[in-house]
Amino acid sequence: MARRTQVTARQERLGAELRKLREAAGLKGREAASLLGTDAGRLSQIESGVAGVSEETVRRLVAHYACTDAALIEALVAMATERVRGWWDGYRGLLPDSFLDTAELEHHATHRRDVESLNIPGLLQTEDYARAVFSYRVPELPAADTELRVQHRMRRRAVLERPEPVGYEAVIHEAALRIRVSDRAAARVQLMRVLELSEASHISVRVVPFDLDGFAGAWSTMMYVSGPVPKLDTVVRDAPHGTAFVDSEAQLGAFRTLFHKVEAVSLEPGRSRDLIHRLAKEL
Numbered sequence: 001m002a003r004r005t006q007v008t009a010r011q012e013r014l015g016a017e018l019r020k021l022r023e024a025a026g027l028k029g030r031e032a033a034s035l036l037g038t039d040a041g042r043l044s045q046i047e048s049g050v051a052g053v054s055e056e057t058v059r060r061l062v063a064h065y066a067c068t069d070a071a072l073i074e075a076l077v078a079m080a081t082e083r084v085r086g087w088w089d090g091y092r093g094l095l096p097d098s099f100l101d102t103a104e105l106e107h108h109a110t111h112r113r114d115v116e117s118l119n120i121p122g123l124l125q126t127e128d129y130a131r132a133v134f135s136y137r138v139p140e141l142p143a144a145d146t147e148l149r150v151q152h153r154m155r156r157r158a159v160l161e162r163p164e165p166v167g168y169e170a171v172i173h174e175a176a177l178r179i180r181v182s183d184r185a186a187a188r189v190q191l192m193r194v195l196e197l198s199e200a201s202h203i204s205v206r207v208v209p210f211d212l213d214g215f216a217g218a219w220s221t222m223m224y225v226s227g228p229v230p231k232l233d234t235v236v237r238d239a240p241h242g243t244a245f246v247d248s249e250a251q252l253g254a255f256r257t258l259f260h261k262v263e264a265v266s267l268e269p270g271r272s273r274d275l276i277h278r279l280a281k282e283l
Contacts, residue, residue, distance in 0.1 A: 004050055006092070009101035009245055010108070011049035014079040016247065017072075017232070018061055019047040025065040035064045053080050075228040087155055094148055098243035102223075103152070105234055105245075106159045109166050111226035115262050117173040117218045119181070120190060122153055123160055124170065124197055124205075129190045130154070132182040160203065169204045171259070171266050173218065177207065177279050184283045191280040198273055206266035207275050217262050222255055 004011070022032050033043040036057070045051035053061075058080045062073050088103035106112065114121040120129060127150060134141065134149045141149070159166045177194075180187040198205035208215060223236040235246040235255045246252065267275060 003045065004052065007049040008097075008104060010079065010104055011052075013049075013232070013234070013245075013247060014053070014076060015047040015049040017076060018053075018058070021062060021065040021067050022047075025067075027065070032061070032064060036060060055081050069229070069231075071229045072231055075232055078228070087158070088152070091148065091152055095152060096242070099149070099152055101245070102236060102243065103156055105225050105236070106156060106166070108227070109159065109225045110228055111167045112159070112169070113222075113224040113226075113259050114168075114170045115172075115217075115220050115222050115259060116170070116176050117221055118176050118179060120176055120194065121170050121172065121223075123157055123168065124194050125153060126186070126190050126193050127154055128182055128186045132186070136181070160197070160200075165200075165202050167202050169206075169263075171206045171208060171262050173208045174210045174275070174279075175218075177276060188280050188283040191276055191283070195273055195276050195280070198269065198276075204269055205272055205276075206263060206269060207272040208262065208266045209275065212265060215265060217258070220258050220262050222259065224255055224259055 022029070025032075027035075029043050029047075030040040033040045036043065042051065046053050046057075055077050058077050059073070062076070067073060084104075084107075086104060086107055088100045088107075091100055112123075114123070119125075119133060122130070125133070130150045130153045131146065134146045160168060172194075177191060194205060197203050208217075221237065225234045225236065227233050230252070231249065233247070233252050233256075235252060237244045237246065246255070266272070
């Protein structure tokens with residue numbers, strides 16, 4: 001297959017998973033390449049996502065690596081053979097790659113969990129709220145760039161609105177509900193939007209209240225995206241110089257534990273809706 005000029009996070013992930021399987025099998029790159037009948041440079045391109053890989057090649061590689069996880073193998077084959085051109089591709093060259101990679105990750109998700117302490121989670125934001133968030137950036141973005149980001153964020157909500165929506169759990173600290181990123185009217189509309197969405201059967205919203213002793217997890221913001229098998233889960237976090245995609249098994253396990261730790265001290269969904277409704281009335 002031809003060498004790619006643009007590599008997406010999903011393509012990089014496929015290559016990285018194949019590399020992990022090779023390393024787990026105790027094979028060096030040149031040894032695995034020899035078994036495949038190619039050279040180490042070609043295998044390196046596959047493992048970096050620069051070169052595409054066919055279903056046959058994926059199945060030959062995992063056989064050489066003695067991988068017997070049938071579900072993982074089928075998921076890797078699907079990643080290698082899919083030919084999805086999503087709505088996010090229309091933003092290529094207009095927005096940072098991380099915006100497109102996040103939208104593609106969400107599109108393929110089987111479940112989604114968010115923890116937010118200072119902002120309403122992106123999938124629950126209204127247009128006015130998102131615009132206020134993007135407008136606060138320093139240095140300030142041109143108006144056209146801000147609107148592109150707002151439009152992109154609104155389109156990401158498709159994963160919650162499609163015929164077979166992704167299951168979604170959000171744990172939000174009360175601080176995020178009280179902070180007014182715009183005016184009082186916009187804040188009330190945003191809270192009512194969260195309430196409306198929380199009534200859907202596939203969406204759960206829980207609140208960590210201020211009136212709680214011993215909560216030191218304000219730093220635990222995360223977006224946990226479940227793949228078809230746990231090994232293909234991904235955590236997305238904001239980093240100082242962009243967006244970080246976390247996929248090591250050890251870190252994924254730690255983030256799963258952290259999510260459940262924060263969830264355990266949050267209010268159950270009914271009491272959370274009561275609190276959000278009270279905050280909206282105060283506005």
